[in-house]
Amino acid sequence: MAKNIIFCFSGTGNCLNIANNIAKVLGETKIVRIRDNVSFTDATGYDKVGFVFPCYGGGAPEDVLDFAMKLRVYPGTYTFGITSCSAYMGTGLAKLNKIIPLDYWGVITHQCSCIWLFPHKLMMPLLTIGEAQVRSEELAENMAGDISDGVVKVQRPPMNILNAFENMLWPAIAKKKIASFKVSDKCIACGQCVKLCPRGNIRLENGRAVIGSNCAQCLGCLQYCPESAISIGRITDKREHYHNPKIRAQDLF
Numbered sequence: 167m168a169k170n171i172i173f174c175f176s177g178t179g180n181c182l183n184i185a186n187n188i189a190k191v192l193g194e195t196k197i198v199r200i201r202d203n204v205s206f207t208d209a210t211g212y213d214k215v216g217f218v219f220p221c222y223g224g225g226a227p228e229d230v231l232d233f234a235m236k237l238r239v240y241p242g243t244y245t246f247g248i249t250s251c252s253a254y255m256g257t258g259l260a261k262l263n264k265i266i267p268l269d270y271w272g273v274i275t276h277q278c279s280c281i282w283l284f285p286h287k288l289m290m291p292l293l294t295i296g297e298a299q300v301r302s303e304e305l306a307e308n309m310a311g312d313i314s315d316g317v318v319k320v321q322r323p324p325m326n327i328l329n330a331f332e333n334m335l336w337p338a339i340a341k342k343k344i345a346s347f348k349v350s351d352k353c354i355a356c357g358q359c360v361k362l363c364p365r366g367n368i369r370l371e372n373g374r375a376v377i378g379s380n381c382a383q384c385l386g387c388l389q390y391c392p393e394s395a396i397s398i399g400r401i402t403d404k405r406e407h408y409h410n411p412k413i414r415a416q417d418l419f
Contacts, residue, residue, distance in 0.1 A: 177384020223336025226258030
C-alpha cells in the first residue's frame with residue numbers, strides 16, 4: 167500500500183498534472199480521482215493525505231467538499247490542499263479547512279479553463295501555455311518539498327468576502343450556462359466526453375452526445391472534444407480551446 171494519498175478533481179488536466187508532479191517528489195503516493203464512480207471513504211492508513219482541485223466560481227467544486235465530508239482521516243495525519251486557478255484562490259481551501267484541518271496549503275495559477283468566461287490565456291501572471299506549465303511544475307515541486315518535510319503553515323487559508331459572495335451566486339450562473347450546452351453535427355459519437363465527465367452526466371443517443379443537467383462545469387468534454395463539437399454559446403466557438411499539455415483525455419477517464 168502507498169504511504170501517501172492525493173484526492174484530485176480535474177476537468178482539463180491542470181490539477182491532475184499538479185497532483186502527478188507532487189506525487190513524483192513524495193514517492194509512494196496514490197492518486198484518486200474525485201468522480202461519480204469512486205466510493206473511497208477511508209484514508210486512515212496513510213501518512214499524508216492531500217487534495218488538489220480547481221477554483222470554480224470563487225470556490226471549490228461541490229464534489230470536492232462533498233467528498234471531504236465523507237472521508238475518514240486519522241487525527242494527527244498530515245494533511246494538505248492545493249488549488250489551481252487562473253488568478254485568485256477563492257474560498258475552496260478555507261471551506262475544505264473547516265471540514266479537514268489543513269497543515270499545509272498552496273495556490274498555483276495556470277491557464278483559465280472556463281473559456282465561456284475568459285480566454286484561456288487570461289491568467290495571473292500573463293504567460294503562454296508553455297511558460298505557465300513550466301511555472302506550475304516548479305511550484306508543485308517546491309510545494310511537494312515542503313509537504314515531504316512536513317512543513318506546517320500557521321496561517322489558515324483566508325476566506326475572501328468577495329469570493330464568498332461570488333460563490334453564492336455561482337450555482338445560478340452555472341445552471342444558466344448548463345442550459346446553453348450544444349452539440350453540433352460535427353459530433354462523431356466517439357464517447358470520449360462520456361468517459362471524461364466526472365458526474366456521468368453525458369450519454370450517447372442516436373449517434374450524438376447528449377449532455378444532461380447535472381454538470382460540474384469542469385468543461386473537460388468541451389476542451390478535449392476532438393471535433394470541437396461541444397459549445398456553450400458562440401464565444402466558446404470563437405475562443406481557442408485549452409487542456410493541460412501533459413494530460414491526455416485518457417488520463418482523466
